[in-house]
Amino acid sequence: MKKVLSVFIFLSIASAAFSQELKFSNCTNCWNPDSLGNHRVVLVFNKQGKYAKAIIPWRRRDENPQAKRIIVEDAKTKERILNIKTGTLTREVGEVYFEPVSGAGTYYLYYMPYKNEGRSNYPKGIYLKPDSTASAKWLSGLNNNSNIPLASVKEIQSIDSFNTFYPMEIIATKSETERLIQKNKSQSYLIFPEDRLHSIRMTNDLPQRWIEIGPKNYFKGEAMKGENFAFQLGIYAFENLENVKINFTNLKTSAGKTISSNNIFCINTNGVDYDGIPFTKTLNVEPNKVQALWCGIDVPVNATAGTYKGKVIITADGKSPKEIQLTVTVSNSVAKNGGVNEPWKMTRLGWLNSTMAQQNTLIAPYTALVVNNDTVGLLGRKVVINKDGFPQQIQTFFTPEMTEYSKEPNDLLTEPIHFHFTKMSDGKNMVLKSQGVQFIKKEPGTVQWQVTSSSDSLKMEVSASLEFDGFMSYKVKVTALQDVSFKDIVMHIPFKKEVAKYMMGLGQKGGYRPENFEWKWDVAHKNQDGAWIGNVNAGLQYSLRDDKYVRPLNTNFYLQKPLLLPSSWGNENKGGITIGVKGKSILANNYSGERQMKKGDVLYYNFNLLITPFHTINTDFQWATRFYHAYKPIDSIKETGATIINIHHATAINPYINYPFIAWKLMKAYIDSAHNAGLKVKIYNTIRELSNHAYETFALRSLGHEIYSTGKGGGFSWLQEHLGDDYIAAWFVPELKDAAIINSGMNRWHNYYVEGMNWLTQNVGIDGIYLDDVAFDRVTMKRIKRVLTKDGHPGIIDLHSANQYDKNDGFNNSANLYMENFPYLNRLWFGEYFDYEKNNPDFFLTEVSGIPFGLMGEMLQGGGNPWRGMVYGMTNRMPWSDNADPRPIWKVWDDFGMKGTKMIGYWVDDNPVKTSNDSVLATIYKKEGKVLVSIASWANDEVYVQLNIDWKKLGIEPAKATITAPEVKNFQHAKTFQSDEKIFVEKGKGWLLIIK
Incomplete structure (x- = not known):
């Protein structure tokens, strides 16, 4: 009986507490949240004694509050009170007893204290569990005290406005919700219109605000001319709602002026995907759940001021429709740029459905595609299409130096890329008769064609496209016309041996291609579906996919959203790839294994090809463009000789990751100052998170x-x-x-991203972006390159990547993973977690330098190895490493006059300068009358080498030539060498020599 009575008393007091209006406020930086949490109750006790009681109607959204610690603090002394005891703790109300050690006064009760464990940049917030600190004596007195005075609840405070729960996360009580349901029991759901400044946040609870306001059948708002005006409709479902749809009527004034319903949208039911394709979302709402419908009105800039009225009609399968009267008063004021300069008003929601820069227009330096019969020409490359729609030949026109184009083609293939459909019955390959290539699009940016080939039992429909940057996409639909059993279905890519020198992907680090290679699908653990095979001036990346392909997560999160095993190529893990010598070819044999197809069955053997390199390397850009990767005063940066400033996130002008729209005015002021000083500024902004x-x-x-x-x-x-x-x-x-x-992954946030990049370029003046790994594909990359370079803006993009070859990233290679974006980059910064001391030159060339793809790069981890880096034209980046300041090498560049030099790498067979040791490599930078020679050692120990010089190719008379090593701080001492002198090279180091 005593227990029942105590519960009754508690409920009565709690009811009284709920009847009082509770104040919520913010006390910015008033306490340390890392030990006490983000929320506290301010209690006022006006009595004396050892016991006080607080009944707190906190209306918490978190589950199981009884499992979190309560800390009570004396406001006067800031000391924790040890004698406390909790009573009943629910999400709605809390009962706490404590010792008011200072008597009458103020006390703070912290109810969600936590601590952060794990890595500081990936913390695991752990909420502290209840503890027992009260003395037995105090507890005994509490248990024997039936008349404990109440401390009043003055207010609930949050550590700042960003952390507050008020008002949209202050829950309605169970009884309030039940009364609401009972009052509206004849309905299937309720609608709560809400303004744009009170985002609906909870899905499992109603906010107390809605209990007070109640459901409405109308919404009223005020907008400016030209404004992107947003509002919400909150659905609270009593029953299961399926296929919720929303429709709008025209908005009209009493004078007959109209805002078309075409200007009104709801992002929850309709949209335009990242690739420009419109879609309709199927929206279902479960019983007792809240669903926000975010709507927008694009008010025409020429709209007549006045009050516009219309309707919003909401329907769900089998339920009566609901109408919301929509009234928007348009003022005479005109919103600047649609109001997007004030994003806190949710004026940018329309960006989610943007199609900006979707048209596949040409991007410099690429040239228009040219179709001549079955041959398609593009910048530095050519593709001949076979009668079955697959490449008969792929050619590139780049010299090994990669600084100019060749008149003679480099053939990639020994024979056409082709499929084999091997029958189980006799082991023979089916013969499919082709109906010939049919071009369906011939535009400067895209060429598309189709081919149908068939036999009595099988039909293969090929839909393919080639884009101006060298990307080829193949959709290969295979349909069984009869029941058929296959011993195997394979695609052969027969590479020329000279081309297939290097390989990267399918579990192989970038480097020389192994003689024999075997690989099997393992999508649960490995982000691997293809590889790059090639040489410096000719190569091909290919990837195998089906019609269900979804881009996986990357950079630490692959295992949480891995690849989907393609039902065609993977074939329940029967598929795989072998690569090795077959006749005159290096054959990439992409097999899918034994299978049966019933009549009418369809498989998609889709694949993509990417022809490398994309263009010649721009060495002059490398010598003249020097990144400073830190937010520092502009004058101090200019003094270093850097020309472009990279502004990372977590800085004063770009504080929040991938959302550079909050401190944009500060950013603009900094960029304006940099431009006045002759410097450019790029910012960190990407999509991954x-x-x-x-x-x-x-x-x-x-x-x-x-x-x-x-x-x-x-x-x-x-x-x-x-x-x-x-x-x-x-x-x-x-x-x-x-x-x-x-x-x-790939979604409408990419549309917002493109619009955001355009806004930053046009309104803030950014000169490009710094990408920290990439979570988008080439569709979005092309779009951002277009908006970044629009109206003459430089649009410089550099890409950094940490080593993706680890468990959490699915053992992929950074360069292989991001290659589809390479055509639009200006520089690579690959090398975080790369070992510059233990990796071989072929690894540097393929995974770090960017040279086989028409790019150049910089080193990262620990500043890199400056001697080895210069063989590829690379330094590190200021001020990234104290141990590897690039300025001494920059000085060598300037003193020598690197602009206009021709780079001839060690990988060029007829390089005029070689060393006598195959482990000590030389790259030259040649101009009229002189040459800068970079040599670097990969020998296992210190060695002496001699230079083998083809003086005729250098255009220098040996009798008059001098060989000098300029003084380079932390790199080498000044020295003069004779042409036949043996040069001492330390392990892992090298020289910069000037011959003239």
Whole structure:
């Protein structure tokens, strides 16, 4: 009886507490959240004694509050009170007893204290469990005290406005929700219109705000002319709702002026995908769930001021439709740039459906495709199409130096790429008769063709395209016309031996191609579906896919969203690849294994090809363009000789990762100053993850897993407290409390990204971007290159990557993974976690330098190896490493006059300068009358070498020639050599020599 009575008393007091209006406020930086959490209750006690009681109607959205520690602190002394005891703790209300050690006064109760464990940039926020600190004596007195005075709840405080739960995360109580349901029991669901400044955040609870306001059948708002005006409609379902749709009528004034319904949209039901294809989303809402519908009105800039009225009609299968009266008053003011300069008003939601820069127009330096019969020409390359639609021959026109084009072609293939359909019955290959190539598009940027080939039992439909940068896409639809059994279905790519010198991918580090190679599918653990095979001036990347291909996650998160095994090529893991010598070819045998197809069965043996290199290397850009990778005063950067500043995130002008729209005015002021000083500025901005400070966070969350990837949640406290669960916590900056969330892959956020890049270029003046790994494909890369270079902007893009060849990244090679984006890059910065001392020259050439693809790079980890780097024209980047300042080498470049030199690498067979040791390599930079020779050693020990010089090719008379080593700080001492003198080379080092 006593227990029942105590519960009754508690409920009565709790009811009284709920009847009082509770104040929520922010007390910015008033306490240390890393030990006490982000939220506290301010209690006022007006009595005396050893016992006080608090009934707190906190209305918490987190589950199981009884499992989290309560800490009570004396406001006067800031000391923790040890004598406390919790009573009933629910999500709605908490009962806490404590000793008011200072008597009458103020006390703080912290109710979500946590600690961060693990790596500082990937923290695991752990909420502290309840502990017992009260003395037995105090507890005994508490248990025998039936008249404990109440401490009043003055307010609930958050550490700042960003962490507050008020008002949209203050939950309605169970009884309030039940009364609402009972009052509207004849309905299947309710609609709660909400303005754009109060993002709907919770899906499992109603906010108390909605209990007070109640469901409405109308929404009223005010907008400016030309504004992208957003509003929300919150659905609360009593029953299962399937196929929720939303429609809009025209908005009209009493005078008959109209805003068309075509100007109104809902991002939750319709959209345009990242590749420009419109789509309709199937939206279902489960019982007792909240679903936000984010809507937008593109108010015409020439709209007449006035009050516009219309309707929003919401339907669900089998349910009565609901109408919301929509009233928007348009003022005489005109929104600048659609209002997107004020993103906190959600004015950029329309960017999610943008088609900006989708048209496949040419991008410099690429030239228009030229079709001549069955041959398609493109910059530096040519493709001859066979009668079955596959390449009969692929040619490149690059010299081994990669600095100019060749008149003579480099053939990649010994015979056409082709399929074999080997029958089980007799082991013979089916003969498919082709109907001939039919071109269906001939545009400067894209050429498309189709071919159908068939036999009595099988039909193969090939749809292919070639784009101006050398990307070829093949959709190969195989249909069984009869029941048929196959011993194997394979695709052969027969490379010329001279071309197939190097290989990268399928578990192979970049380097020389192995003599014999075997590989099997293992998508659960390996992000591998293809490889690059080639030489410096001719190569081919290919990847095997089917119609269900989805781009996986990368950079630490592959295992959480891996590749899908292609049903065709993978064939329940029967498929694989072998590469080796066959006759005159290096044959890439892509097999799928034994299988049966019933009549009508369809398989897609799709694949992509990427013809390398993409263009000649721009050595002058390498010598003249020097990145400074830090946010520092502009004058101090200019003094270093750097020409371009890279602004990383977590800086004052770009604080939040991949969301450079908050401090943009500071960014613009800095960029303007840099431009006045003759410097350019690029910023960090990519897609892989998104800061939790993005204004649109909860609008994006309303889209389910379209934008954000599914996951186990956790991470920094803000994510756990405001997102709840079902996300992947990503990079975290402790100083800024910036917690990123992993994006799901290819989605509409890419449209926003393109629009954002355009806005930053046009309004802030960025000169390009620094990419830190890439979570998008070539479609988005082309779009951002277009907007970054529009109107004469330089649009410089450099790409950094950490070594992707590890467990969490699925054992892929950075260069292989991102090669489809290489045509639009200006520089690589590959090498985080790369070992510059233990890797061989062939690894440097293929995975680090970028040269086989028409790019040049820089070194990263530990500053790299400056001697080996210069063989590829690479230094490191300021001020990345104290041990490897590139300025002494920059000085050599300037003193020698590197502009206009011709780079001839050690990989060129007729390089005029070689050494007497195959492990000591030489690259030259040649100009009229003199040459800079870079030599670097990969020998196992210190060695002496002699230079073998073809003086005629150098154009220098040996009798008059001098060989000098200029003084280069931390690199070499000044020295003069005779032409036949043996040169001492330390292990892992080398020389820069000037011959003139």
